[in-house]
Amino acid sequence: MRCTKVGKLAALLAGNELSAKKAAKVRTHLEKCAACRRMADETERALRAAKAMARAEEAGDWTAAEWWTLLKNITAEKPARKTAWAGGPLKPVLAGALALFFIVAGAFLFLGRSPVKTDARAGLRASSQNPAQPALPSGNPDVSSVTIVSKKTGLKIIWFYNKNFEGEGYGK
Amino acid sequence: MDEKEKDLVERVLNGDLSAFEPLIAPYRKPLLGLAYRITRNPEDAKEAAQEAFLRAFKYLNRFDVEKSFKSWIFQILVHAARNDQIKKRKRESLLMSEPLKTSALATGEDPERGQADGEIRSRLMDCLDVLSPREREVFLLRDIEDMDIRESARILKCSAISVRVHLSAARKKLRVRIKDRYPELLEGKR
Numbered sequence: 001m002r003c004t005k006v007g008k009l010a011a012l013l014a015g016n017e018l019s020a021k022k023a024a025k026v027r028t029h030l031e032k033c034a035a036c037r038r039m040a041d042e043t044e045r046a047l048r049a050a051k052a053m054a055r056a057e058e059a060g061d062w063t064a065a066e067w068w069t070l071l072k073n074i075t076a077e078k079p080a081r082k083t084a085w086a087g088g089p090l091k092p093v094l095a096g097a098l099a100l101f102f103i104v105a106g107a108f109l110f111l112g113r114s115p116v117k118t119d120a121r122a123g124l125r126a127s128s129q130n131p132a133q134p135a136l137p138s139g140n141p142d143v144s145s146v147t148i149v150s151k152k153t154g155l156k157i158i159w160f161y162n163k164n165f166e167g168e169g170y171g172k
Numbered sequence: 173m174d175e176k177e178k179d180l181v182e183r184v185l186n187g188d189l190s191a192f193e194p195l196i197a198p199y200r201k202p203l204l205g206l207a208y209r210i211t212r213n214p215e216d217a218k219e220a221a222q223e224a225f226l227r228a229f230k231y232l233n234r235f236d237v238e239k240s241f242k243s244w245i246f247q248i249l250v251h252a253a254r255n256d257q258i259k260k261r262k263r264e265s266l267l268m269s270e271p272l273k274t275s276a277l278a279t280g281e282d283p284e285r286g287q288a289d290g291e292i293r294s295r296l297m298d299c300l301d302v303l304s305p306r307e308r309e310v311f312l313l314r315d316i317e318d319m320d321i322r323e324s325a326r327i328l329k330c331s332a333i334s335v336r337v338h339l340s341a342a343r344k345k346l347r348v349r350i351k352d353r354y355p356e357l358l359e360g361k362r
Contacts, residue, residue, distance in 0.1 A: 007344070008340050008344075009340075011339070011340040011341075011343035011344050011347075012336060012339065012340050012343075014343060015314065015315065015339070015343070017321060017336060017339070039347075042347050042351060042358055043343055043344070043347045045357070045358045046343070046346050046347040046350045046351070046357070046358060047315060047343060047346070049350060049354075049357040049358070050296065050299060050311075050315065050316075050346060050350075051315060051316065053295055053296040053299075054205075054209075054296060054316045057205075057296055060204060060208065060214050060217070060218070061200070061201060061204060062200070062204075062218070067200070070222060070225070071192070071193055074192070074222075074225055074226050074229050075189040075192055075229065077226065077229060077230055
């Protein structure tokens with residue numbers, strides 16, 4: 001272990017914050033290195049001195065009158081009340097239930113929508129005599145169609161979609 | 173959290189306001205001490221501690237009784253003091269030029285004792301001055317308030333690794349400061 005690393009770890013050794021393994025490594029280095037040993041010793045003493053200074057220090061206090069006035073002012077505020085939901089175990093359950101609801105509702109809305117009503121294909125089929133036209137499953141509500149008509153040429157392209165949105169089309 | 177504190181929290185939440193004083197009384201001095209060492213001003217310290225008690229009262233229903241009340245209230249205090257420091261920084265140049273106020277010192281009968289306290293206070297404050305705000309918070313929680321690394325990390329809302337890094341840096345800086353200015357404190361028996 002190098003002196004630079006020991007320099008960092010010795011500060012933690014002073015407060016017993018190192019694992020037994022690391023502490024042993026640092027101590028082994030300290031036994032060999034006088035400079036690091038002196039530095040570690042100073043760190044320990046400095047820490048003790050700071051703690052002693054803190055113990056000896058009076059950080060001040062409220063007088064009894066000030067304290068009770070303070071308490072009176074604090075408790076005059078709107079107090080915290082226990083609520084049915086506050087910190088209870090129902091929070092994650094409720095969140096999960098809401099998430100599930102939104103997923104199901106979203107899926108339902110997405111799968112249930114159709115761009116063009118199936119009624120459109122009935123009129124088209126009646127007017128079309130093209131043998132290439134795919135046979136439509138009559139009365140199947142899962143089939144939708146989209147019609148594209150060229151203004152210039154009059155070409156009509158019809159796409160039929162099944163419920164999986166797989167398309168099939170023909171031109172006229 | 174011990175049963176007594178749990179019971180006091182329950183009582184306050186059920187509307188018994190008289191239970192609030194015994195709940196916070198044990199933390200009155202430690203909180204004020206920590207606030208003073210963070211803010212380095214007795215008046216700001218009182219303000220921060222007062223704010224911490226007020227928030228503890230207002231948001232007691234958010235406190236998880238399975239956790240430590242001490243950690244929770246210290247966390248509130250550190251954030252209140254930090255906010256106070258941000259405000260203070262705006263008027264820092266003015267306040268830094270003022271000498272340390274001693275109005276909050278425990279005014280003992282013996283004037284010599286007061287003087288000694290003042291001397292110790294300024295030494296500790298002088299040492300804390302070399303630390304960055306985060307280093308100071310970590311050092312105060314771990315070494316002065318004797319909280320463990322995890323608890324300190326929870327209070328400061330940072331990782332345990334971050335606490336270790338700042339703690340190591342803080343102790344190194346402190347050693348250098350004490351060695352430079354107060355070498356007599358490093359002398360004596362181990």
